[in-house]
Amino acid sequence: MDDPTDANPFAQVPIEITISVGKARPLVRDLLKLGQDAVLPLDRRVEDPVELYIGDRLIARGELQELEGEQAGQLAVRLIEVANLRGGL
Numbered sequence: 001m002d003d004p005t006d007a008n009p010f011a012q013v014p015i016e017i018t019i020s021v022g023k024a025r026p027l028v029r030d031l032l033k034l035g036q037d038a039v040l041p042l043d044r045r046v047e048d049p050v051e052l053y054i055g056d057r058l059i060a061r062g063e064l065q066e067l068e069g070e071q072a073g074q075l076a077v078r079l080i081e082v083a084n085l086r087g088g089l
Contacts, residue, residue, distance in 0.1 A: 017059070019077060020051045049080060059083045 022042030026034075034040065052060040062077035 015054060018053045020053060021064070022048075050077060052077065052079075057083075059085060 022044035024040045024042055026040065049061040050064055051058055052062060060079050060083060061081040062079045065076045065078050066072070067074045067076050
């Protein structure tokens with residue numbers, strides 16, 4: 001059976017996805033003191049899922065992974081929850 005996205009001319013257009021690992025909420029006075037090697041705590045833990053966004057729309061959650069083989073050291077995301085995108089972005 002043919003893939004319905006094959007008929008859509010936009011199916012081959014790349015789209016940018018932003019991966020959010022967390023947020024920081026420092027006071028302005030603390031932000032002004034930041035310099036090289038400063039540590040800025042985030043509101044999430046290492047084992048917490050990351051969030052994938054297109055624009056401001058949450059489209060999925062996943063886990064950060066490090067690729068192996070020829071791409072060793074490169075970060076990737078394994079999806080664990082995906083929104084229903086059939087209704088359009």
